[in-house]
Amino acid sequence: MVITPLLEIRNLHVGYKTHMGISKVLNGVYLTVNEGEKVGVIGESGCGKTTTMKSIHRILPGNAIVSEGEIIFKGKDILKMKKRELTEIRRKGVTMIFQDPTAALNPVFKVSEMMTDIIKYSGIYEKNLKKEARNRALDLFEEVALSDPERVFDSYSFQLSGGMRQRVCIAMSLAGVKQLVIADEPTTNLDVTIQAQVLSLLKSLVNEKRLSLILVSQALGAVRETADRVYVMYAGDIVEVAKADVLFTDPLHPYTQKLLDSVPRLTGGVFSIGIKGRVPNYFNPPSGCRFYPRCDQSLNICKDKKSPLVEVKKDHCVACWLYRGVST
């Protein structure tokens, strides 16, 4: 039996127009999510994770240019959809939880305003009564374990704590019937103490409702626990894909190896220094492998030619010349 994936991103290229030229950020991204699957995406900040996620909803900033690629959701290309179809997807198909809940909540409206509108347009209610929306909102707030839902409902976002804000955002995302949840670093901007709480809440809700999940995160431990498969992203490229346990025990791509090394190990007790160098500038990116300037295992070919993403072991894909039998 062939499983048709729920979401499939193929060869996505996205750039940003700026006054210094075009910054070519996404360089052919591939990503697949199957029905009911939980996928993790990891990578340094600035490597294009948010850009990829926003492309799925077509909510990229005004200066973004999608120059190539397809985003297939249930057999249809989101990038080619008409407004109406796209709105349907946003309401009933895919939902997104933003990296920074403070920025994602409108500062001059009460939670109740936004919540009511979202519920109204979530497609559950035929005719919307204000009271019905309120009750539904309060139910949702209880689902996301917000204490004192009434107070939260009548608050402005600046009156809530960071953790509460993110719970509100999660509640908003779950207002309608959805199939895929995209969580873009949902805990990065929260206090360390509540990161775990919010993450486990998200996980249990996703499990309970049998949703698919894309979890973007810098917290590698969380990804390892949550995700079935993990994508490693570097400078606008997917450089490695594998089952979570395989990836974390047997990383193949030099970037993944460094990334995992750079995490302070509880056992080692020694702080590692992180990866030397930084994400390349996107105005004039390296023409071959984008990791080449920072890679200490590089080959001659790496400089001029980018390796495609190929399956080198079962269910384990890497985009690196080291695994293509190329000799120095």
Place this chain on the structure above:
Amino acid sequence: MRTIETHISIPKWIEELELGKKWYKFSRSPLSLLGLVIACSTIILALLAPFLAPYPQHAGFYHNFMESCQGLSLKHPFGTDQFGRDVLSRTIFGFRYSLMMAGVVLLLVVPLGVILGLIAGYYREKIKIIEIVIMRIADIFIAVPPLVLALAICSVLTPSVFHAMMAVSLMWWPWYTRLTYNVTSSLKEEYFVQAAEVTGASSSHIIFKEILPNCLGSILTKVTLDVGWIILIGSALSFVGLGAQPPTPDLGTMVAEGGNFLPDFWWISLFPALAISYTILGFNLLGDGVRDTFVEER
């Protein structure tokens, strides 16, 4: 005898302004460049008025009723007024009064306002009373629309260009005090100022070497934008007869005088009015350009 050092070192803070880079940023906007061109052209007209005006003697007391209220012609491209004076010549001289007004007011107001603002901001915590006195007095002059108080002051004094300048200056300094006060009090929290304090730098060093350079962008922007506003207020004062008095070729006065001859002799007030708008437009465009160049976004 020691040799005199010929090497002139550019002060560090001037280097830090990165003027070359700033100019590049500024020159990329056509509107800013247009503003610069207009502003420079008004300054040149004002400075060289006696040489550029076809009939410089028409700027003051002069009459030739044979030629009064003549329409546009090659001889008088902007026509002539009720005394037979060349409107073009008087308009060119008019730039002098408008720009002089702005120049004198800013020259008085900027140093005074900025220093008071720096002091009030710097001693905000240390000597509270200084801050209170300065800022409350500033508030008094901001409490009335500037044109109203300027009109009142001018009327109590005898109306003249000089008194108009004094009145507008009196209205204007608090805005610079407020601006520098706000910047200073927020900068006080910044590390480099705190660092300077910890290392025992003197107050004047901190105020003038650390804080002032950081206010310059905002001040420069405000100065450029204010040229337009001051010209507006100055011409408004003259327009109602409480500023420059006839026969001074002040643009506002000319518009008001010509107003009596509308609509038949429309050119008498139209061209001075256009000259006012031209100047204000130029300095506004320039000011926007300066702001985009010097004031950091976010």
Place this chain on the structure above:
Amino acid sequence: MKLSTYVIKRAGYAIFTLIGLSIFVFVLARVLPGDPARMAAGPRAPSWVVEQLREQLWLDKPIYTQYFYWLKDIIHGDLGYSIYTRRSVTQDVIEYLPASIQLIILAGIFEVIGALILGVMAGRYSYKWPDNLTRFISYIGISVPAFVWAIIFQLLFTWVMPIFPTSGMFSPLMIPPPEITGMSTLDALITGRFDAFVDVLWHMVLPALALCLGGMAQDARIIRAGMVENQEKDYIAMATSHGLPERLVTSKYLLKPSIVPAVTVMGMDVASLLGNAFLVEIVFMWPGFSKYGINVMLSKDLNAIVAVVLIMGLIFAIANIIVDVIVIHLDPRIGGK
């Protein structure tokens, strides 16, 4: 902080500032060259009248005593005697102020509506033709002074297309409504005189436009900048990502945060309306307080000048408090500070 506490605090502060202002104008009016008693009595009055007046006005007392007497009178609603109208300044204020206030309110309404339309159009279609058009209009609006607008309108509507009246408050044959509030529009409405109401409105259109165009241009640009900046905010992306209709996102979630900066500078707009009224009322022969103000200034009527300045300060202070309350209402974060 509760809103009422805030308003009371602001009001107290405004009174404090106005007292400071009154000291300034009082001293200015007294210490300047010229004899106020002689000025009040008129140049041809015999000297014993002048001396009597001097005593009446406490001009023989030290200046701080004079001030306190004067302040006491003001608190009792007595603004002194006007040598221009030859009656009490308080009476003048009651007669002329309402006409100016209704003009300024109409100008304010024009300004807000115009700025919203232009600013939202420009922000919504940024870098397209509506944006460029708005930018062009804004630059004209900013660089043409109110009194020049007034003259242009006079020319245009007297001689080219006389659709709006260019002077006065009523048409020649119109019988004014009886005075109740002093605002002719309100009086006309109260007494059911719709013909008079329309007539006054008709007369107010041009002066109100001349008053507000400058401020409108500036506000439109501020609103435009707010919209362009906020369009990129995550909260707009999030509202869109939940599938809310585009119209709702723009007209609600984008518009409200974007107009806050424009509203915060509206105090300055009020200042420019009040100031410009001094010029515009003269050109349009509007029988208002600003025209009165210019006349008393030109005739050096000190009591009246001081009253004009203080009343302008008072109106300005009230307007600023109202603006602040609106801002807090629109953006509650600001009230927290």
